Amino acid sequence: MLKRYAATFLLPFFFASCRQQQAADLIIYNGVVYTVDSAFTMAEAIAVKDGDIVAVGTSKDIQERYKATEMVDAHGQAVYPGLIDAHAHFLGYGRSRYEVGLYECTNWAAAIEKVKAYAARDTKVLWIRGRGWDQNLYPGKEYPDNKELNELFPDRPVLLDRIDGHAAIANAKALELAGITADTKLTGGKVEVKNGKPTGLLIDNVVDLVARIVPKPTRAEHEQWLGTAEADCYALGVTTVADCGLPYEDVMMIDSLQREGKLNMNLYVMLSDDGSTYKKYMQWRATALAGNDADARKHFAGEGPYKTSKMYVRGVKAYADGALGSRGACLLKHYADKPGWGGFLLSPPEHFDSLAQMLVGTDMQLCTHAIGDSGNRMALHIYKRHLQGRNDKRWRIEHAQVVDPADIDMFGECSVVPSVQPTHATSDMYWAGDRLGADRIRTAYAYKQLLQQNGWLPLGTDFPVEEISPFRTFLAATARVDAKGYPEGGFQPQEALSREEALRGMTIWAAKGCFMENEVGSIEVGKKADLVIMDKDLMKAAPGDVLKTKVVATYARGRKMK
Template structure:
């Protein structure tokens, strides 16, 4: 994935027409109805507020449209509900364009060259930042080291974030500024990778990343606005009319509200407050906010972490890693500490969404939900979630349905992780990993996302992965554990109506029905007729939010 050049090109002002009542006609339209069934239409009408009046045949819609409504001729092109990413990191997506691109390099040498080029091109930066490295792709059989990074950046601190966001690779200057020495103990929920002599190697996993993060300078206002501009432009291009931002603070909240107030928020943002610490205490003073600026922004959820990621072996497993028997990974908190965080958010009326990747992390959080929902049965209405639900014991999967917990999952994680996931957990545990069909069969609603910028923000790539269990190059042939694939309609639902349901917004967005917002996209091919292998190649031509065009190719 290479987002940098694309995002810089897109960050220019987006087109925005004034709201006016209109009839979208001559469309090859598909939507889901209230029951979640796929239906076709040729026209829809919306009022001057951007709310849908009618959907159906051209004749039926014309009869209900207001007099003088403009007619927009789609010339037979495919029209779909706007797609929703149920788990991403908006500012992180925007920051990709201003960091060294480590998503693309296929070797350590190429990654070091990318850092060297970026560092040389940005001499004004006090810190050299990068994102996207993955030692599995480099086939090193180990993590990279500070010494290797020192060879290309020695004059300034350098911090390179792993593709999953759960480990950083830093140079010696950064370790020195962070005060990390051989005597520094591993912090709670974190690990400092060390050599045989006990010296820090330059890899800090999960909670250990805070040692460096606390000395990193905060982004400037201009940098934050630039990141948000870039992310919004890219999301509009990808056909995302909604995104659930998995972990924000006071700074991000202020900018989201400001952009919403000034008509610049071109993707609806459903935000989760990161953790229940100081930012939560400040942002929760007025209680949960389900809708701001005509539904452009919501702040009624909290994001917590139970464990790390599989690639860096930070995900917490019940039994040791199959390819590293000396470790189980990391639970970030003891059970009572995790329960206290979840209870604080739940008592305040917030939806609680907890990152859990390993089977021990998922088990811990399911146990906590069971205890809390017994204590606060009315809180079930908040539709609490587990983010990722990536490796789950077969005995724990039914508990999601029993407790009413939504599995919020990312289809491209499976196709990206296929090169290491089974090595990490072995042939038995993999049966409960990325188990979409098993969850759907029991009646769970899956909210689909990408976890951008860890993966591409393209939701059509996500639908492709969900249906084929293959990556963008069609590997592996036949699909990876194809028995857990979704049908096309299921995949479409999880990026539309069920993603909206996971934000308690299914009466406002997620499908094209009377009374809902006119959030829709126009594509160059028919999602329901192209070969499955070509789904990820479909191009979005237009993106509309509340009857306003926010992107045109």
């Protein structure tokens, strides 16, 4: 139940009238303000000074106590904390905006036409990169091959990532440059072969053999990609993003651009588990703490994290398995639509165990991608072994899509945080039952059950795997339907979240999942003035109107960004 205009926010008129008004930079008034504090309190107005919230209360009270250089009348519209995406790929999304977009192509021929058009426009780009194809949208749901790409681009390498990033189509030239043949074998990866030759389809770790030989992006490209991602986020009210899995070099590039004022987005960063990123990061940290980098040294705290006013590096991202759509997710029993095949782990269990052992004595957060019930079981058992009961380390399982009912209580027993993306359920529902069968699908995408484990649940989108829109997240979480309103009544509606739970998942719980709940995620005195004004009230809007919501304004540290 909402508590309207809590007494703790207000001061009697007598005291307000007897003192001089205090200076503020920004006052937003006449709004329906959802503070998303612990009591889910309502307010009308907010005062901001030096980028921070200094007061929250009624419009009358705030305007009597404060005088601001900028006054914003919300006209009765809804005001929320800046939205937080708890799991996304910020840099990857920005890059994807400058590659071939193959999203929503309903057949491979349409994808080929998009590649041809891109190649004709950008003739100077040596490598043709693209993302977004999904064979589940094609007639027959069969994987494509590289035959047409080989004919069209015999001397120009092409690499087209599947929508989930866990599979790709590479043409013959790209395979040649990467040294991939029909005999290539790799743990946690697969080269699809037909009639003794690679078809171009690469699953999971094998994709990296090609991706790593693509020329490194320039600083100008990084700046362009990140700037585009930032603008798109602000346009949708997103002010903080967890970027899940970045190499050391990209983290340093982002830090540099933020320091120069060329990038303002608040980022929580998980370092990629690629064998060298964490080592390089720790070497840099050791150098800074030894005194050679005074500026960097002041941003280190505890055993490992690095923190500035715009970036928090505290996570390490591991990958237990692949994706369900590409049949790389590791299952306890075989795929219902591919007998004899159960997916695979991307690394041996010993790798994840050693990573957990290395991090458990530090302040760093282990975040493991796990989709299949076998991948989740492996990760949970390793977490349980090292965490040994309740704790506040907030180690996370990213996605937690298919969890065996016998394993779900381990989330609560060891305070493991399930980090989920509601639109995965409504995107996958068209074919997930084919992969899992009638029994397993009933306990998949079980967000309500996962919420009950710890009493809180961070929500994200996984963009660019899914659309960047937080409104789709809210709709999928609460109504369990997609943008078309399908299915009537919702997909497994018993797993729907309440509107308050969904909003908390996109704000304060997402912040908590990133150890940032004392800075962002709610509208409270002392926190960053990250705010969003919307033309519709998500707490009241009919499901059919949620996706019609428009962002009126987005503020980051009190500065209008949209």
